[in-house]
Amino acid sequence: MTEFDPTPESGIERPRWQAGSDTFGRVYDVVLGITSATAYTEIAELADCSPNAAKKHLDRLAEMGIARANRENRPATYERDDGYLEWQDASRIAADLSVDEILSRVATLEERRSEYEERFGATDPDTVTVFEAADHETIHDRMRAVSEWKGVIRDIRLYELARQLSENDGHLIPA
DSSP: OOTTOSSOOTTOOOOSSOTTOOHHHHHHHHHHHOOSOEEHHHHHHHHTSOHHHHHHHHHHHHHTTSEEEETTSSSOEEEEOHHHHHHHHHHHHHHHSOHHHHHHHHHHHHHHHHHHHHHHTOSOGGGOOGGGSSSHHHHHHHHHHHHHHHHHHHHHHHHHHHHHHHHTTTOSSOO
């Protein structure tokens, strides 16, 4: 078998994580990758660590605001806090762009939002019925447009947050 064959040889163990990755880093990476509440035992399996170690690190991530914990479930479940990811994205934007560039981007996004509102005769994409069209292609186009509209609304919030961070030296509220 060469290195270009499509399937690995059976019986050969391949490490799931890069050498040198510590348990906390693996648990952190797993939390950022999950999309719904997940039992800490399953996270431990994905992070290739013991359930006790996973729970310890998950509790720490919850204290840091990176994850949310539901300890009333048995076993306890954890999920990523999407607000943390949004803050991280906004911080990156604030570091990469000037306030004027951010404002320009918001203006462009607001124009696109207005176009969607005009196209669908609504101000909220969740109120648009995408299945009212007769043919599959039109339904698909409407679904794609509504999804893009939701993305525009999310981006406006993200760039507004980045503007606040940029104008206040990395803080959300003025010092």
